[in-house]
Amino acid sequence: MHTLISTEPATGATLWTGGRGDADAEVARVRSAWPGWAARPLSFRIETLRRFGNVVRGQKEAFADLIARETGKPLWEASTEVDAVVNKVEISISAYSERTAHRRLEGAMNTRLAVRHKPHGVLAVLGPYNFPAHLPNGHIVPALIAGNGVVFKPSEKTPATGEYLIRLLHEAGVPEDVVRCLHGGPETGQALAASAGLDGLLFTGSARAGMALHRQFAEMPQKILALELGGNNPLVIWDAPDTYAAALIAVQSAFLSAGQRCTAARRLIVRDQGHQEVVEQICRIAERLIVDHPHANPAPFMGPVIDNQAADQLQEAFLGLLTKGGRPIKHLERLADDKPFLTPAVIDVTDVRDRPDAELFGPVLQVIRVADFDMALAEANATRFGLAASLIGGSPELYDRFWSNIRAGVINWNKPTNGAPSNAPFGGVGLSGNHRPSAFYAADYCAYPVTSSEAEQARSSIGIGLRDPY
Ligand code: UN1
Numbered sequence: 001m002h003t004l005i006s007t008e009p010a011t012g013a014t015l016w017t018g019g020r021g022d023a024d025a026e027v028a029r030v031r032s033a034w035p036g037w038a039a040r041p042l043s044f045r046i047e048t049l050r051r052f053g054n055v056v057r058g059q060k061e062a063f064a065d066l067i068a069r070e071t072g073k074p075l076w077e078a079s080t081e082v083d084a085v086v087n088k089v090e091i092s093i094s095a096y097s098e099r100t101a102h103r104r105l106e107g108a109m110n111t112r113l114a115v116r117h118k119p120h121g122v123l124a125v126l127g128p129y130n131f132p133a134h135l136p137n138g139h140i141v142p143a144l145i146a147g148n149g150v151v152f153k154p155s156e157k158t159p160a161t162g163e164y165l166i167r168l169l170h171e172a173g174v175p176e177d178v179v180r181c182l183h184g185g186p187e188t189g190q191a192l193a194a195s196a197g198l199d200g201l202l203f204t205g206s207a208r209a210g211m212a213l214h215r216q217f218a219e220m221p222q223k224i225l226a227l228e229l230g231g232n233n234p235l236v237i238w239d240a241p242d243t244y245a246a247a248l249i250a251v252q253s254a255f256l257s258a259g260q261r262c263t264a265a266r267r268l269i270v271r272d273q274g275h276q277e278v279v280e281q282i283c284r285i286a287e288r289l290i291v292d293h294p295h296a297n298p299a300p301f302m303g304p305v306i307d308n309q310a311a312d313q314l315q316e317a318f319l320g321l322l323t324k325g326g327r328p329i330k331h332l333e334r335l336a337d338d339k340p341f342l343t344p345a346v347i348d349v350t351d352v353r354d355r356p357d358a359e360l361f362g363p364v365l366q367v368i369r370v371a372d373f374d375m376a377l378a379e380a381n382a383t384r385f386g387l388a389a390s391l392i393g394g395s396p397e398l399y400d401r402f403w404s405n406i407r408a409g410v411i412n413w414n415k416p417t418n419g420a421p422s423n424a425p426f427g428g429v430g431l432s433g434n435h436r437p438s439a440f441y442a443a444d445y446c447a448y449p450v451t452s453s454e455a456e457q458a459r460s461s462i463g464i465g466l467r468d469p470y
Contacts, residue, residue: 004183006159009072009304009340010293016070016160021182023191026151030122031197033177034149038119045145046093052141052172053089056082063164067133068294070158072303072340073257075294084134084422085165088438091423092141095440100146100447112454117447119147120224121199124192126213128205129306130260132158133165135228138422138437139202140169140179146446148199149178153192155205156185157306190216200224202445204262207359207385207431226435226445228262228427230359231387233417234380235265236402237278238373240393247281249392250365253416255289255344258302259363262432263388263410263418266360267349269376272369279346279367283330286344291335304340305362311340314362318345321366324352332364357383373398377405387428388417409436 006016037045056063060082067078105113123143127136136152143150154162166181182192186209193201193216200223203213207229217225235253240246253265270278292300305311311334318332332345344363349355360366370376380389388410391402399413409428410420420426425436435445 004156004159006070008069009307018159018183020184020188023182023188023195026180026182027122027195027197029177030149030151030180033175034122037149037175037178038147048173049089049093049141049145052169053086055168055172057086066164067161070161071129071132072294074300074303076299081131081134085137088138088422089141091439092145092442096142096145096443099440099443107453114452114454116450116452118450119447121148122197123148123150124198124201125150125152126189126203126205127154127162129155129157130257132161135204137165138442142442143446144174144179146443148446151180151182151192153182153184153189159183198223202226204228206230210433224445227433228435228437229431229433230262230385231428231432232266232357232359232383232385233263233388234267234269235390235417236269236376236380237392238271238376238394243278243281246392247278247285249416250282251285253390253418254365255286255302255363256418258305260305260361261418263420265417266366268365268367269379270367270369272371275369279329283346286330289344291341291343305342308340311342314342314364317360318364321347321349321352326352381407384431386430387432390415390417
């Protein structure tokens with residue numbers, strides 16, 4: 001009997017069925033296989049991963065189609081996700097090579113100092129459903145280049161995409177036992193995290209799940225835990241000369257991927273005086289966004305959220321804001337009772353009592369009005385998260401103040417909060433996690449540096465304090 005079912009959010013059709021995997025068994029398989037992979041020259045592993053990039057490129061259409069069906073994101077967006085998978089391969093190769101370039105330093109007494117890198121061994125990767133290929137790929141590829149073996153558990157909401165990704169790695173020549181796909185829900189994730197044969201875990205997902213993993217790993221300080229979690233990201237619009245352009249950036253920040261991005265803007269911070277114009281523009285643009293099936297023609301801006309449960313929770317959270325004093329500017333509407341299609345929503349939460357510092361993972365933009373820029377900075381930082389933040393408008397001096405004072409890992413000027421480039425470090429502070437799963441930082445969690453002091457002949461520094469030299 002199949003215990004896992006993946007349904008297409010847009011249609012409710014069954015896309016994939018399968019059984020839960022056995023975490024310990026998969027870890028054991030990878031444990032026996034990874035030393036062989038690590039013993040291959042780096043150039044061999046790089047060549048294999050490069051081939052993987054080409055295999056993905058060759059199957060772009062089928063892969064994008066599957067991602068669109070399984071996540072509900074528009075086909076054009078799924079297609080950009082496949083491009084991101086391909087790009088990440090080259091980025092990871094050059095980043096790893098640069099980061100771990102054999103360094104020679106001058107040691108004492110003519111000793112040569114060398115810094116070399118070793119893989120950890122078996123790493124688990126837990127992936128999210130919003131970028132079910134790109135984000136786990138960002139952990140898996142650097143881990144494999146470094147010589148680790150990987151057990152990948154995709155989100156139980158996107159098992160088909162996860163399985164496909166791993167199949168393409170095998171097709172490219174990564175041995176079957178070096179990278180495995182493990183299916184299952186949170187219990188399977190917990191079992192994987194607890195598996196004795198694991199050397200570390202790389203996670204992208206919610207802060208709640210990240211905290212649970214952190215608790216689990218508290219007893220295992222010898223294992224690495226890399227977390228890329230959510231955000232409660234601020235977008236500040238301040239003295240923007242072009243209101244329409246500013247509104248477009250706000251719409252893109254808040255509603256792209258139906259707001260299901262860790263980098264989506266959740267809070268719009270505006271100057272109280274004269275804020276109406278930009279907020280009205282945002283609503284006018286949001287009104288015109290096409291919300292539809294991922295394959296619909298004309299192409300939609302956004303599809304449904306991931307499932308009915310997520311849509312119910314978002315509607316509840318929106319109602320919660322209303323009962324606490326939020327003023328709806330554009331309502332969160334459900335287009336069909338039995339499907340998770342939601343319309344983009346804008347709500348003024350300036351007067352909300354005990355505003356929750358939570359990640360509303362959907363198309364809801366909360367407006368906060370403030371009197372001056374100091375208050376804007378204070379509001380922007382009034383969160384335990386710290387992933388992405390943008391300032392739209394202002395001057396170079398104002399952006400300098402913004403950049404210096406904001407606590408976030410990704411800070412932008414006149415750019416949306418989302419769409420962070422993969423060739424730069426990406427990640428957050430505070431509840432947003434401790435990892436930078438992109439560019440050269442990705443290598444940091446996949447390989448550890450070893451300092452090696454080398455001398456041609458045995459040498460010791462014991463010269464003082466020896467009683468009888470003999
Ligand atoms: C986003 O901007 O919404 O490669 C996600 C990465 C980043 C992800 C960005 N480019 O990890």
